[in-house]
Amino acid sequence: MGYTICYISKAKDDLTESQIEEIFNKTYTENSLKSITGILLHGMGNFFQILEGEKNHILPLYEENIKNDERHSDIFEVINKPKDTAIFANYRTHFNIIRTNEQLEDVKKYLREHEINTTTDKFQRLLNSFIL
Numbered sequence: 434m435g436y437t438i439c440y441i442s443k444a445k446d447d448l449t450e451s452q453i454e455e456i457f458n459k460t461y462t463e464n465s466l467k468s469i470t471g472i473l474l475h476g477m478g479n480f481f482q483i484l485e486g487e488k489n490h491i492l493p494l495y496e497e498n499i500k501n502d503e504r505h506s507d508i509f510e511v512i513n514k515p516k517d518t519a520i521f522a523n524y525r526t527h528f529n530i531i532r533t534n535e536q537l538e539d540v541k542k543y544l545r546e547h548e549i550n551t552t553t554d555k556f557q558r559l560l561n562s563f564i565l
């Protein structure tokens with residue numbers, strides 16, 4: 434079953450660039466292996482993540498690992514429910530780490546051009562509030 438989780442969280446105050454890179458690299462590698470699509474970015478002291486894929490891959494990862502990860506807190510869930518359409522399945526790479534404003538603009542452009550449903554619209558609005 435297809436599933437989508439999207440949240441915003443507060444990065445731990447003293448997180449260094451290299452710690453952020455460590456999270457990015459681990460996430461990219463693991464999610465690519467599990468065919469999880471979506472994005473992860475860090476901006477203005479927050480993380481923003483979209484996870485799409487099989488429910489039995491995504492939910493345990495989110496509930497057991499991500500939620501308990503002490504490198505962030507105050508998770509605000511935007512979406513946590515079954516969804517058949519994986520918006521990022523047709524984007525550049527399946528899972529995408531967004532490191533630059535150029536990459537962020539590219540994601541926004543993709544979402545504008547692929548207005549699949551109200552979720553796409555929601556993602557666009559949320560991403561508009563991020564500057565990297």
Ligand SMILES: Cc1cc2nc3c(=O)[nH]c(=O)nc-3n(C[C@H](O)[C@H](O)[C@H](O)COP(=O)(O)O)c2cc1C
Nearest residue numbers: 456459460463464480482494498499500502504505
């Ligand atoms: C903001 C944030 C997002 C994360 N996203 C993922 C993710 O999508 N996939 C993943 O495998 N780990 C992710 N992690 C890392 C996990 O929380 C956790 O460290 C990792 O799954 C532990 O792996 P291990 O103990 O099995 O090596 C994330 C961590 C943070 C802080």
